[in-house]
Amino acid sequence: MLQTAYSPLGPLLAAARLEGRPAILDGGFGQLIADEYPELDQSGGMWVSGVAVRAPNAIRDAHRRYLEAGADIITTATYQVSAGGYVTAGLAATEAEADALLAATIGLAVDARAQFIKAQAEAGPHQRKPLIAVSLGSVGATLGDCSEYTGKFGQGLTTQDVYEFHLSRFSMLARCLDTAELRGHIDLLAMETIPSAEEATAIVRALDQLTRDNIVLPAAWIAFTTPVTNQTGLGEPIEDAVRAATSSPCVCAVGINCVPTHVVPELLANIARVSPVPVVCYPNGQTWQGSANAWGDASTQVSPTDYAKSAMEWVQNGALIVGGCCKTTPEHIRTLAEAATIGNSWCAPTQLT
Template sequence: MQDIQRPLDPLGPLLAAASLSHQPVVLDGGFGQLIADEYPHISQKDGLWVSGAAARMPNVIKDAHTRYLEAGADIITTATYQASANGYKAAGLVATEAEADALMAATVGLAVEARAEYVEAQAEATSTGAAQKRRPLVAVSLGSFGATLGNCSEYSGVFGEGIAAQDVYEFHLQRFSMLARCLSTDALRDQVDLLAMETIPSAVEAGAIVRALDELGQRGTDLPAAWIAFTTRVPDQTGLGEPIEDAVAAATSSSRICAVGINCVSMHVVPELLANISRVSPVPVVCYPNGQTWLGSAGGWGDASAQVSPSDFAKHALEWAQSGAHIVGGCCKTTPKHIRTLVDAVACAGGVPTPHV
């Protein structure tokens, strides 16, 4: 395996504390599905999922961030999974590139503001105001190219005829450039800790992502370190059908990738899939599967009675940590209650890793 010099990344302090306590770092739970379940009247016809809701109901989004922070999450993700300039324009939310930048910056800002208020509340809750505080990380969530198409192709990696790897690369390059402009504003400068590249279905797209990140870096535009989380239905291949080891190799070919793993997968494939990834990954592993089985766009979610309970989720999450996952959390159909139960389970098992300001 190629030896790549990896710079220090924001996960370092969290992972070091987690290693000392032999416990995982805790990620937040499902975001878009949480909002959809709690606010079913929100229209999803614009194809922007929670990114559209962030424009229409920012207070709801900020409250969800706060709930995950209060549940004890060490990392929270932004409501930008399907955000893109073209998507915003198609939904009628913006008319210009500048307006798209402003909307994305405002959406990322909701997580940053929620964290600032959470940290301040911790200080006020102490008798001296000088107690050690948790400062959770903020990760900008960015989905697959397929997630912006609204056809569930982020699960298969088959984006349609005429769409080549170069198109996927250019999409990510444009969106990273957009994000870089957002993070250079006074409100967001030095406030975002990392990127969460989520629901990536193929080694091909992983390669496009790292190529785009490297290209921006070569231009002098450095974004925070990123993780890449793959999605699949089977334990040994990507959604597109490539060996999962090839996907890990493609993702970790750049020093800008600080972790690799899986999200939006069924829990039953996690143990073997996690073992296959952990065996070859040169970076920490992140694991955040669904809490219920997704049957596809035609079938929707499986039987609601099959949704994993918070206690069972926490039990499995600790097992994933013992099997090689350094960061654990939940994707669709996991809630702040699932994360709170996991945090409590981590504490009972030996103590929660505590980053300090």
């Protein structure tokens, strides 16, 4: 029987249960950097992962802001990372150089957490140690063609190709996490913006293979993206995708990210009904107009206050971990965290098990 790494989600959720609240995830990252630092180049196919190489302080500061806002979990700026991506972007020439860049980017989150914990200790006795999840996107996220939203991967990729891509990238991550600088510092793996049950199957196959090879990564969550309430981006029943994602003991949570807020309540209910593991939810904070390949105008942006109000319904529909994706900010997370700690009775304690 396959064994997997210990998941820290149980203790985190247990602590949240005692406070009658969900666990709080951080918010948008790549879009936050693009909006706040327009002078930073995000071209080259690596998006914010490239910025992490060229302007690490901006990334470290963003992590700190989310921690100070109240996030229980922060995610690394590694969503579009791949060894080939670093090479194509001209940031690395060899596998070893690519490994070093990935490790350094993950290290920015580790540094930010260490700084935050130190500041807490200096401020008083009440302390918390937030978790760090390494963010990795769909294979489509590395292709630069938005296929992470549809699951229709171009360039002739087969199911076996997708599996081998994830296996290779997981192996790259395992090498990084086994270094002296990172060993023992990373808590979770966030597989984000997954558009299909097919890719989820490839991901769990790769995780299980590493486990059989005695290479154990942190426990993973798989978050699907979709524009509708009952199907994946590729069009499969969302329940089938959840079953595929949770078929491995390596997966400790399942849910959604980078989705429009209006589909969230029903979509979460469909997921929670069949999921044997905790549900994570982090939708977008603004409407994406696909036909125009642009964000909607300001009227389509959800305010931090309205976002926090909506999150109460998400919890009632099954989410145990809530945060934000594109166009959410540290202020959205601060408002969410504050709302979750002022006795609003977000959910009954029995729901947070």
